[in-house]
Amino acid sequence: MIDKNQTCGAGQDSMPYMTCLIHVLEEWFGVEQLEDYVNFANYLLWVFTPLILLILPYFTIFLLYLTIIFLHIYKRKNVLREAYSHNLWDGARKTVATLWDGHAAVWHGYEVHGMEKIPEEGPALIIFYHGAIPIDFYYFMAKIFIHKGRTCRVVADHFVFKIPGFSLLLDVFCALHGPREKCVEILRSGHLLAISPGGVREALISDETYNIVWGNRKGFAQVAIDAKVPIIPMFTQNIREGFRSLGGTRLFRWLYEKFRYPFAPMYGGFPVKLRTYLGDPIPYDPKITAEELAEKTKDAVQALIDKHQRIPGNIMSALLERFHWKRKIS
Numbered sequence: 001m002i003d004k005n006q007t008c009g010a011g012q013d014s015m016p017y018m019t020c021l022i023h024v025l026e027e028w029f030g031v032e033q034l035e036d037y038v039n040f041a042n043y044l045l046w047v048f049t050p051l052i053l054l055i056l057p058y059f060t061i062f063l064l065y066l067t068i069i070f071l072h073i074y075k076r077k078n079v080l081r082e083a084y085s086h087n088l089w090d091g092a093r094k095t096v097a098t099l100w101d102g103h104a105a106v107w108h109g110y111e112v113h114g115m116e117k118i119p120e121e122g123p124a125l126i127i128f129y130h131g132a133i134p135i136d137f138y139y140f141m142a143k144i145f146i147h148k149g150r151t152c153r154v155v156a157d158h159f160v161f162k163i164p165g166f167s168l169l170l171d172v173f174c175a176l177h178g179p180r181e182k183c184v185e186i187l188r189s190g191h192l193l194a195i196s197p198g199g200v201r202e203a204l205i206s207d208e209t210y211n212i213v214w215g216n217r218k219g220f221a222q223v224a225i226d227a228k229v230p231i232i233p234m235f236t237q238n239i240r241e242g243f244r245s246l247g248g249t250r251l252f253r254w255l256y257e258k259f260r261y262p263f264a265p266m267y268g269g270f271p272v273k274l275r276t277y278l279g280d281p282i283p284y285d286p287k288i289t290a291e292e293l294a295e296k297t298k299d300a301v302q303a304l305i306d307k308h309q310r311i312p313g314n315i316m317s318a319l320l321e322r323f324h325w326k327r328k329i330s
Contacts, residue, residue: 059269060135060243063103067096068169089172093151097142104139107271108242109322112143114278120148123187123229124281127220127297129212129305130196130203131239132247132266137194140234140276141173144192152192155183157200159261180223187227194234195220197294204247204256204264208240208313210305218294225290231297233279235304241318243268272318277304 074092104110118124128137137154144152153174160166161177169175174191176182186193196202197220202213224231246252247264255263279300282293310317 060133063100064169065165067099068165070096071168071172092172093145097145100138100142101146104142104274108139108274110136110139110143110274110276112140112276112278115143115147117232117278117281118144118148118150118192121190123190123227124192124232125187125220125224125227125229126152126192126194126232126234126278127301128194128196128234129210129236129239129301130198130200130206131236132203132243132245132268134196134203135242136236136239136274136276137196139274140236150192152194153186154194155196159200180219180226183223184227187223187229193223195223197298200262201256204245204262205253206240207248208244209311210240210309210313212298212302212305214294214298218290221293221297222290224284225286225288225293228284228286230281230283231293231300232281233297233300233304235277235279235301235308237275237277237308238272238313238318238321239274240313241268241272241315242270242274268315270315270319271322272315273322275308277308279304 071092074089074095101110118126128134141152141154144150151174153176155178156170156175158177160175161170176186183193183195197214197217198206198212201215206213221231243266245264245266247256247262249264252264255261282296282300285293288296305311
C-alpha cells in the first residue's frame, strides 16, 4: 500500500494540494481526521459571519454607552467639586479621549494628516464628509483634545438628542443642534466648531462611491461668513469601508425622508486603515457669497476624496492595506 506522504511526493496529479497539505499537518501535529476539524471550522465561520457583521457596528454604540456610564460615575464622584471648579469635566474628557484614541490606534491604525492646520487658539469651522457611522470624527475629537488641548464643538442631528441616555454625553462634549445664531456665537467666542452639511442623509444615502450629498445646503457657509472665520475641509480615507449602510435602498430612503429618522440597518466594523486628511483652510473673504463659499468648500472636500480615496471603495483592499499585505484587487 502507498503511504500518504509518498502519494503527496508523487506530484499534484496524484492528490489535490489541499488534501496533501492536510495529511502533512496530520502527521506533524499527531492528530487524525484533521480535515474534519477544518471543515467544521469552515462551517462555523460560514454560520457566524453574518452575525459578526451585524454585531460589530453596534459595538460602537456599546462604547458610546460605556462612555456615558463612566461620565455618570465621574459626575457623582466629583459632585462636591462642581461648586468650586469651572473645569469639572476636563478629567473626564481626557480619560474618554484617551479611551477612544486607544481604540482608534488598535482597531484602525488611525492617523491624522494636517493637524498643524488646526489653530492652537482662535476659531475655525471644520467641514467634513459624513460616513455611515462618524466614528472617524469621534477619533478626531479625541486627537484634538489630546494634542491641542481643545474641545471641538459639533452640530448634531436632532434625533441624536432624543436617544435615551445621550444627553450627558452631548453636554460634556459640547454637541449642539443649532440654530445658526448659536453656531456664530460659538465661533465668535473663539471655539472650534465642526459641521457635516450632508448629515444623516449623507450617512445613509452615500456609498462606496463617496458621493457628496449636500443638496443646496449653504447655512454652514453663512455661519462662516457671519463669524468671519476660516473653513477647514476634512475627509477620512476608507470611512465607508469601515461601516456600510443600506440606507440607499428605496425603502429605507423613503422611511428617512418620511420620518427623518435613520431606520436603515448597518453592517461592518471592519478594522480597515483610517486616515483623516485636513485640507488647506479657506480664509474669510467679505466679498464672497454663501452660495459661492458653499461650492468652494464642497470642491475642497471633493478634492480630498479624489486625492486620497480609491473609488469605488473596496473593503478587502482596505483590510489588506491595514495589515500591510500586498495583493492586487480587481
